[in-house]
Amino acid sequence: MKLLVFFGLLAINLLDLVFGACPRIYTRAEWKARAPKSVSYLSNPVSWTIIHHSASVGCSSFATCAKFVKDFQAQHMDTNLWDDIGYSFLIGGDGSVYEGRGWSRVGSHTPNYNSNGLGFCLIGDFTSKAPATVQLEAVKSLIACGVEKKMISAQYKLIGHRQAKATECPGQALYNIITKWPPCPRIYSRAEWGARPPNGVSYLSNPVPWTIIHHAASASCSSFDTCAKLVRDFQNQHIDVNGWNDIGYSFVIGGDGSIFEGRGWDKVGAHTPGYNSNGLGFCFIGNYVSNTPPDAQLNAAQDLIACGVDLGMIASNYNLIGHRQAVATECPGQRLYDIIKALLTLPRPPNGVSYLNNPVDWTVIHHAESAACSTFDSCAEMVRQFQNFHMDENGWNDIGYSFVIGGEGSVFEGRGWDKVGAHTPGYNSIGLGFCFIGNFFSVEPTQVQQNAVQELISCGVELGMISGDYNLIGHRQAVDTDCPGDALYDIITSWPHWVNVLRLE
Numbered sequence: 001m002k003l004l005v006f007f008g009l010l011a012i013n014l015l016d017l018v019f020g021a022c023p024r025i026y027t028r029a030e031w032k033a034r035a036p037k038s039v040s041y042l043s044n045p046v047s048w049t050i051i052h053h054s055a056s057v058g059c060s061s062f063a064t065c066a067k068f069v070k071d072f073q074a075q076h077m078d079t080n081l082w083d084d085i086g087y088s089f090l091i092g093g094d095g096s097v098y099e100g101r102g103w104s105r106v107g108s109h110t111p112n113y114n115s116n117g118l119g120f121c122l123i124g125d126f127t128s129k130a131p132a133t134v135q136l137e138a139v140k141s142l143i144a145c146g147v148e149k150k151m152i153s154a155q156y157k158l159i160g161h162r163q164a165k166a167t168e169c170p171g172q173a174l175y176n177i178i179t180k181w182p183p184c185p186r187i188y189s190r191a192e193w194g195a196r197p198p199n200g201v202s203y204l205s206n207p208v209p210w211t212i213i214h215h216a217a218s219a220s221c222s223s224f225d226t227c228a229k230l231v232r233d234f235q236n237q238h239i240d241v242n243g244w245n246d247i248g249y250s251f252v253i254g255g256d257g258s259i260f261e262g263r264g265w266d267k268v269g270a271h272t273p274g275y276n277s278n279g280l281g282f283c284f285i286g287n288y289v290s291n292t293p294p295d296a297q298l299n300a301a302q303d304l305i306a307c308g309v310d311l312g313m314i315a316s317n318y319n320l321i322g323h324r325q326a327v328a329t330e331c332p333g334q335r336l337y338d339i340i341k342a343l344l345t346l347p348r349p350p351n352g353v354s355y356l357n358n359p360v361d362w363t364v365i366h367h368a369e370s371a372a373c374s375t376f377d378s379c380a381e382m383v384r385q386f387q388n389f390h391m392d393e394n395g396w397n398d399i400g401y402s403f404v405i406g407g408e409g410s411v412f413e414g415r416g417w418d419k420v421g422a423h424t425p426g427y428n429s430i431g432l433g434f435c436f437i438g439n440f441f442s443v444e445p446t447q448v449q450q451n452a453v454q455e456l457i458s459c460g461v462e463l464g465m466i467s468g469d470y471n472l473i474g475h476r477q478a479v480d481t482d483c484p485g486d487a488l489y490d491i492i493t494s495w496p497h498w499v500n501v502l503r504l505e
């Protein structure tokens with residue numbers, strides 16, 4: 001009997017070590033929930049997590065918080081006439097967690113996101129004061145737990161309620177906090193990919209100032225199984241052939257964006273002479289001499305580095321280089337090297353930001369009245385020039401446009417979906433501005449560029465950033481300008497949602 005109990009405890013602790021502990025969740029029975037009027041199920045894992053506040057007084061004990069949760073349920077069912085309490089989970093000021101609809105049931109928390117997201121409500125009013133640390137930590141660990149349980153996608157996105165509809169929720173103070181929560185990507189642990197133990201370990205002094213990009217000059221892979229097999233091959237070669245203590249790289253990234261822990265964040269690797277004791281080495285599986293890495297792989301590497309900064313493992317003013325900048329090698333391949341070089345010219349941060357009330361009702365089409373571009377590098381260079389001009393010459397806070405679209409259909413985030421731009425007087429706080437790179441007085445944009453803008457607008461509607469019955473106009477319909485050029489203007493007048501208006505009001 002004693003042995004069994006001991007074994008049970010040990011097993012639980014080991015699971016906690018591998019999977020991270022889920023917080024204690026008070027069940028519906030525990031807070032004495034009413035039965036739902038009806039239930040429908042999510043298709044997990046979901047892609048979205050949405051943060052709310054209850055805009056009520058706070059609570060800091062099971063008794064008071066459970067009472068609030070019961071009150072919310074009564075209001076949602078009896079006044080709002082919903083099937084059940086709206087939220088997926090609720091979190092008290094003491095960090096206690098209450099099951100609302102739970103992981104797998106569709107909630108009523110956020111229009112457009114209910115069937116592909118989970119809504120987390122922090123009990124309290126966080127308009128001007130921030131939640132307690134214990135309450136914030138509880139939400140974070142609850143979401144991490146959802147990822148581990150595969151209820152939430154490892155690539156999930158997190159937003160505040162106000163990013164989905166016009167509402168103050170989750171309060172300005174809480175909103176300011178969650179915008180600084182970049183979720184770290186899922187990292188497959190050494191145990192998960194079947195690593196051999198290292199022959200020796202030495203530790204870095206984090207945060208490190210250098211990040212070094214490699215390619216494996218290997219076959220590519222696009223599933224956990226095939227990538228994990230390659231990572232084991234690399235480790236075997238590094239230990240058995242090169243005589244190193246362990247796999248050389250800090251992290252290895254598969255073509256599908258899967259991330260494998262090599263030496264990890266805090267251990268000295270064997271990836272780049274001169275940088276091993278003050279840097280981290282990131283290896284792209286595949287051969288990128290002439291092939292372009294998939295977006296999933298590039299995004300995963302960037303998310304991973306951002307996560308390292310967030311965790312305090314990489315200095316926030318870190319330097320990024322390719323292996324070839326340290327020693328004579330082709331690595332990371334010419335094509336990947338070209339891409340990371342472009343990343344080095346990062347956009348300037350804005351001088352100020354203000355937020356839209358999404359979804360917005362207006363979309364405004366512009367042309368840049370510039371030269372055309374047809375590659376990522378040349379288009380990105382032009383977008384940076386627009387930003388410099390708008391900030392330095394016009395004195396604006398940032399590039400004026402919400403999005404900029406290159407001749408080959410590449411889409412560049414300007415102010416993005418949810419920030420007020422400086423593109424169209426009268427429409428900046430109620431609309432989004434889309435700029436075609438090029439000059440379209442007499443020449444028409446390429447079909448691929450036109451398609452990219454239309455797809456981008458449809459995407460904005462799907463994301464709840466643009467209302468479904470939005471209006472579309474050309475810049476010239478708002479102010480005295482030729483923009484977006486006669487040829488492009490003629491085209492957009494036949495687009496869906498174009499409206500024949502002149503000047504607002």
Ligand SMILES: [Zn+2]
Nearest residue numbers: 052053161169
């Ligand atoms: Zn809300």
Ligand SMILES: [Zn+2]
Nearest residue numbers: 214215323331
């Ligand atoms: Zn290398």
Ligand SMILES: [Zn+2]
Nearest residue numbers: 366367475483
């Ligand atoms: Zn314009």
